[in-house]
Amino acid sequence: MVNLTMNGLEIAFEKGASLLEAARFFGIEIPTLCYNEGLNPYGACRLCLVEVGAPGRSRLVSSCTYPVQPGLIVRTHSARVLKARRLLLELYLATCPSSKIIQDLASKHHVTRVRFKQKNEECILCGLCTRYCAEQMHGHAIGMVGRGAERRIGSAFNKKSEDCRLCGGCSYICPACQARCQGPDEKSAVCGACLNLAPPCLDDHDDAMCYLDPCAACEMRGER
Amino acid sequence: MQEGMIERSHPFRQNGISLISQLQQIQQEHGWLPEPELRRLSAATGEPLIEIYRVATFYKSFSLAPRGRHRVTACCGTACHVRGSAGVTREISKLLGVKPGGTSADGRYSLETVNCLGACALAPLVVVDGEYHGNITPAGTRKLLKKITGPEAGNGAAAER
Structure with a gap:
């Protein structure tokens, strides 16, 4: 077992495992596009990047290819990581806006604009x-x-x-093959088209738990 | 990286077959990489054909199309560019009747451009059939190419202008 610190928590995890596996085991959600449990890690999409090292001397690494090390300090959701992830998602949106998985990840991370030249690739080379x-x-x-x-x-x-x-x-x-829903403006880089439609639910779910993530209605009411 | 992680990342790569040097040998023999040869290599080594194809398409020095008997390589790196490699390349292209990256229709010459040959002090640099020539000027290219065009002068694009 290897002892390390993740998001301020002391954790122990199996030797030879990756940071991503450790994080997911402890319920920390890290987005990925090129990772699959049944395949070897590849480190291509970079979405799983995390910050490792002491504050001030930290660096961003892809957690799917980085092994757990004794005494490692890992932050999976620091401002720097989130900023980098949002930028990556923006680039993915510019590359391949037709993918449902990419659109979902982008809206989950509140990426609402694309500042890059629009391309319409069918592949993101995730391997x-x-x-x-x-x-x-x-x-x-x-x-x-x-x-x-x-x-x-x-x-x-x-x-x-x-x-x-x-x-x-x-x-x-393939994460790019599943097409996004063809909403009112299917050519736009950022989907989010459903936000312009009538929200599916408003007040009638007092105690029931909603599993919609992201949910258009919550998004509109600004609860997220 | 810890050992366990490396083994997990590359489980099917434990037995290297020195793919690049094998491809170099094939290329030396044929001047390019013919498809049947690569299929034979795949069958003999057990390396999947797509892996061989991946490496062959990755490196610019491997060619999957037939190349000319005489190979002229013009350097277009920074130092060579500053010292006028563009003019040299244009002149060679005109003399041989071949566009950069192409092979003449009669299969006699092919002209390639590369990004750096690592001999920037000799810029601009031209390699003719594996022999390096430095400090080439557009005017000096004709003399340089005489070696390969000489005996065949009068036939094809290299004829006297």
Whole structure:
């Protein structure tokens, strides 16, 4: 077991585990796009970044690839972390606004504008599909091709791979493939279109617990 | 990083097959990386074809298309650029009839541009068939290329202008 401090709490966690696993075990919510429990951590989306180190000398690291270390001081929701996460989400919105998962994360983190040039990519290069294909299916049918701005997901020589078993896992696991709802303004970078519609609930849930997260009605009443 | 984490991150990468040096060997033999050769390499080493393809497309020095018999590489790095590599490249391109990054239709020459050859003191730098030539001027390119165009002069784009 390794002893470390997370958000001011002394915790002990299994050696060899990542900070993300430790945080999730203790109920601390950290958003991710490229992480999946069944696959090796990749550290591509950077959304899971946390601040490690003593105050004043801290740095941002991706928690999914950072192992728990004795005496480590970790802050998962400091102002610096939240600011960086919001910026990342803004960049993701500019890259791939058609994804429901990205839109949901953005509205959850109160990202309401996009200051970057709008692109409409279909892929955020999170590598989930390639890892799923290689690690879970042992298929190695698809992978990263090219470099830098030309990097993309593809198959060898742009031909359909003989190793592909058409399992469909790549599109199942893809965070960009699930389309967002086509609200009044489907071309806009930030979805949030439902905020302009009539709220689904207002006063009739006194004691009942609402599981909508984010909830348009609460958002409109400014309760969040 | 702690050991456990590294093992977990790269479980299927324990047995390296020195992929890059194998690709270099194939490229040395053929001048480029033909698809059947890469498939053979994949079958022989057990390395998935997509992994080989990923590495081959990542590095600029690997070519998946046939290249010319004579390879001319012009450096366009900062030092070479400042000392006029753009003019040199343009002149070579004109003399050989090949656009940068391309191969002539007869498969004789290919012209490449690279970002730095690491010999900035000799800027601007041109490599002809693996031989480095420094301090090249646009006027000096014709003399430089004579070595590869000479015996074949009169045929193709390298003919006397």
